[in-house]
Amino acid sequence: MQTLILRNQVKSHLLGQIQNGKLQVGRTINLALLSRQLGVSVTPIREALSQLEQSRVICAVPNRGFVVTQLSKKEAKNIYETVAQLEIMAVEGSQYTDSDIEALRRQQIRLQQSHTPLKRLEARFDFHHILVRNCANTVLLQILEDLKTRLLFYEQGYGNDASFYENVDNQNEAIIHAIAENNVPTAALILKMNWMVVLEYVEKQLTT
Known part of the structure; x- marks a missing residue:
């Protein structure tokens, strides 16, 4: 231990x-x-x-x-697309209680109130952790955790740009609303868009 x-x-x-x-x-x-x-x-x-x-x-x-290791556009695309699909699977395999929805709302507020790039980045990943934590597939969750470690590396240093989070914040709110309405297909669609917005931004920062 x-x-x-x-x-x-x-x-x-x-x-x-x-x-x-x-x-x-x-x-x-x-x-x-x-x-x-x-x-x-x-x-x-x-x-x-x-x-x-x-x-x-x-x-x-x-x-x-x-x-x-060196970053590359090809690897970024592969990882972000994989994380998006795995998170969709995790959301589809989860049951959300009122307390879960409230936890997502509280975390979204923390994200918006974070004043440093690193804190905001950590808050965003914590939001996604809460989103999938009820999934019973522990293998899927472990793979997600490993992949997100790499994504943290990609995104570090990008948080000073307010545009990096503008669309993400709106999509997080929409995901919470869809889950609260028990509309998992819509939540999954917005979740995929969420990761693709971040991917598009990261790709613009990479030169190879």
Whole structure:
């Protein structure tokens, strides 16, 4: 259990470093330095790095170790389209109570009131977590979690642009309304549009 906690702490630290621009594309991750900085052994660090490699946030390069991977339009398109389809499956397989709907409304308010790019980005992903958390398919949810780790990497640094969230906010409200009306097909349609709006924006930021 302790190793699991340490691994998750290391993973969160590395994602924060990437999101803050302190770990840049192509840069090698120094395991020994990271161990000293965090005061943990190399074992949970290697486990965290292996998880991030599975999510394609980093990759192992012979004779160099783990490095932050380059972003590409092709990969972005593949991941966003896959996440959209998996979330639709999760929503279709979920039952929503009044408390779930209220939780989505509260989270949408938090998203709109977040004043820093990182907080707003985290709030957006938390909204999607609440949206699918009742799905009984744990394998589907694990795949979603891994893919969204990579999406966080794509979207970091884009949150300063207000247009990045304008359409997303409106669509989140529409998703909540559709779920409250027990109109899952409409919620699924808007959900797909939601991810495609973000994909279109991200693709414009990428050069390859």
